[in-house]
Amino acid sequence: MSDLKKNNSHSFMGNVAIVLIAQLMVKILGFVYRIVITNVEGFGDLGNAYYTAGFQIYTVLLAISSVGIPNAMAKMVSERIALKDYRGAHRIFKTAFLLFAGIGIVCSGLLYLCAGFYTNSVISMPGAIYSIKALSPSIFFVCISSVVRGYFQGMNDMNATSRSQMLEQVFKCALTVILVMLVAGQKPEVMAAWANGASSIATLLSFAYLAAFYMRRQKGIKEEIRKTAVESLSYGTGKLMKSILMLSIPISLASIITSLNRVIDTATIIRGIEAAFANGIPAHFDASGTWVDTILSPTAEQLSLEAERLMGMLSKSDTLINMPLSLNFAFATVLVPTIAGALIVGNKKEASSKAAYSFLISIILILPCAIGYIVLAKPIYNVVYFNASQGADLLAWTAVSLVFSALSQTMSGTLQGIGKIYVPAIGLLVGCAVKLVLNLTLIRIPGINIYGAVISTIACQIVAFLISFTVMIKYISFKITVVKYIIKPLIAGGVMGAAAVGVHRLVTLAAGTGFMGNLAATLVAIAAAAVVYLALVAALRILNRDEIEMLPGGAGIYRLLCKIGLYKA
Template sequence: MTKENKQTFMNNVAIILFAQFAVKLLGLFYRIFLFRIDGFGDLANGYYSAGFNIYTLLLALSSVGIPNAISKMTAERIALGDRNGAHRIFRTALVLFSFVGLVCTCLILFGADWIANELLLLPGAKYVLVALSPSILFVCVSSVIRGYFNGMKNMKASSNSQILEQVFKCLFTIGIVAALAAAVVVPQTEEGIHQKAQILAAGANFATSIATVFSLLYLFIFYQRRKNAIFSAQNEDSCKTIEGTFFSVCKSILLISIPISLGSIIAAINRIVDTATITRGIYAAFADYIPAHGDVAAISNPTFKQLEIEAGRLSGMLGKSDTLLNLPIALNIAFATVLVPSLSGALAVGNTKEASEKVSLSLLISILIILPCAVGYITLAEPIFKLLYPEAPDGYQLLILSSIALIFIALNQTISGSLQGCGKVYAPATGLFIGCIVKFILNVILIRIPQINIFGAPIGSIVCQIISFSYGFTVLRKSVPVKLPVIKYISKPVTASIIMAISAIMVYTVLYRITAINIVSLLIAIFIAIIVYFASVIALKILSENEIEQLPAGNMLLRAAKKTPFYR
């Protein structure tokens, strides 16, 4: 792989990384803000997360693979000079996925009561599901338009619409929930608090539906402004248009989109496994245990409603951890995205060496990004929760456990991108499916044990991700000869992360004893930890000069590293 190709590869990673980080940061912002609104605590977050997990599954079924499938087919037809065929694919996909989206919207709208009561065992999640249902149709249609313009190498439609959607989602979520919190007056009883939590959670998710309308409206205007130019280009094409019936074109689209969607579908099922097994496990574990030992020990005979509230509260605590995990995952997902076309191109011309170098470099950078994030969460979980969730700081122990799974989630992302680039499109889904089955079994067993209960969910996730990683990495090594020296890829990054963790906890402890101000102590500790980590990476020579130069702004980073006393 030439230096120029490496630089281009890492620049593409940097562009996607920035966009993903911006979107996830906005998402984190409004989720944190929700906890500062009176009435939106762990219980409301539990309903919010439970409904959103069902929504994510139906979204994965209906739209996740659409942009890539439409993009691929559109690009192929345009490359052959058949813009008429490309537009026919677009029109066919628009009809197909409008129908699919409408069906999924109806399923969640009319099945909300059954899903909430029978599948989730959280009756209060019904209104959340109803509020989310329209957005599935809007997202399906939006995905087709994004894929069509991506295939024409116009990324503006996709990037702008996603950012616009997230901005409106942030604004409407905060606005609607704040307005409902002020307008809805309920008695300060258990039933009243429970009712308000349901209303606020439904309001938060209704904001998602509104945001998807604005995103679709932007895409529609974007298409309308370019429609004449598209039709004009079609008239100039002399190539015979794509052949086949409407149904044969639909079949071609589905054959491409389904394998891409499988991993996302199983990941969504994985989250529903948590929701369903947590509620059932809590009912089984605490029906007899709560009166003598539990958090609600005053209850002599816990009712279904009281157990529902406890299950919702614990699910909400887990949801807070998941929200924080999304940020470092967003930093890493860029590698998975860029690896797919990059490896496909290298392997298409038989350049196995270049493919191997790209996979090895991506895995190394993934480790260097995700390991300090995970160790940082483990070390500073309690003060982070106190800062971000001052109204509901419980559950930081879940973040500590979930951070172990975070390491393997990130590595799985990079490996999945590598496998898809190698043409092994079903391998990531297969590994995750095996892990999901094991997780389900562990969840059922562990959550029913009162002393473990909610902690069984992250334990199951750790095992699930390790199994998925092991399977994916085994398949990858058979496809691409990846070399990962233990000292460079494990020993040195772990050492740098441990040094960082020690410095972080020491700085935080000393400053908090002096100031007793959590935000000041935490932010300074994080800042010092980042400096210590980068110094350790330089001192341990984890990255060679050649590898540093391949990074975005690599030459500048290398010059800066050479000026430090740690560079030898």
């Protein structure tokens, strides 16, 4: 039996499964409420533009203040736990909580006070001010919640993170829909502000759950602390705060730069589209499906509305793209404490095997999602955004970047675990520079316009992937064979894509081209594609026995595959 099945491997994949299920539920709920509010009368593409614009600067400040906390905490706490220093682990938690509570208050206040300047001077969308102010309180609650989540992640307990995230999303989904429905028919910027206000309330409720979770576990934590004879962590409070910041800031940098990429889009798309269409806005269907003739010599207001409409279309594709990325996020989350804990006790073999396995599973998980989006983009849009279905081709283009984004995400967990915490940020920073240049160049070209933002995103993610991959293979000793990691998954994905298109066309012929016919055809095509893909993954033997048995329920899966003759017992 290989090292993949040793050293609590099942615990590793069990934790991945916990986070993956939580992320799946979170994204499904998020997807549901975005569909609902997008189709509410008066929201549409403009509402999406204001809603998204509010989130852009919010995510930057959130990345600065809190994104690095869970992984930094998980790494530091897991190292203490590996050394049986529970007292030191808890001291890290208490110090981090005080530190980031202060940072959260400052960032929340900064977001609220600077909302007007940002919307008027940076992104030229004055109506987004309400969305930004409504989001500002949530930064504080996310900061302190992240500390609690990171503490339990470091102890390899993913329940605090998964349950609190699911609870937060349930409240966010319900409150967003209720509040937007209550103000339906008002201006899109007002509806978007109420939608974002729901996020602040949901983060408060999530923290309340985490506080209760910690209190329930406090007795057991104190017992472990009493078992610690001597605390091996000899830092003073000031030095410990510095150590936490020195670790969390580099980890946050990757998320900060990712968020800045979105701000670059927001700032450059508006101005780029206005320049591209200065002489005339091409004929198009508006959000309601009404045909709009070419507008010659458009006014500044018409140009601004067209730019906001196109940016809203792009944000719809981002919502769909983020769903599979959230599933893949599970590997990055669990890899950090797993690899850090293995390395601090000198187990390099376990660290390498977990990194290689996660890389392969990410490919198998994300590739069919990307291909599915490419071949079924229009049917999916017609189902999901039935009242605002323009822009499906943007999803098909953006899906190309999905695989590179996901693999970079997985590698960031590995690189952070081995201490190369700056590498993901450096890769994204270089990619961000490429994106900025391409945005400024391509969006202004009338024949490219909004597609320039998609092309620049693909280039950005490829650059970031190549930089992280080059460094990772230098420090993690695992071999990537072209046949296993690239050719076989591409064959499975390609056949799956062809099957999806064929099934969709056949069902459409029988069920018709109306909404219900397209819904039936799309659901059947996705189900058929999933069956075809899984069958080909098994038939091509992309995973060996040990890799299959690493999966939750893997032993049973392997026995079934042996019974049907695809593997040997």
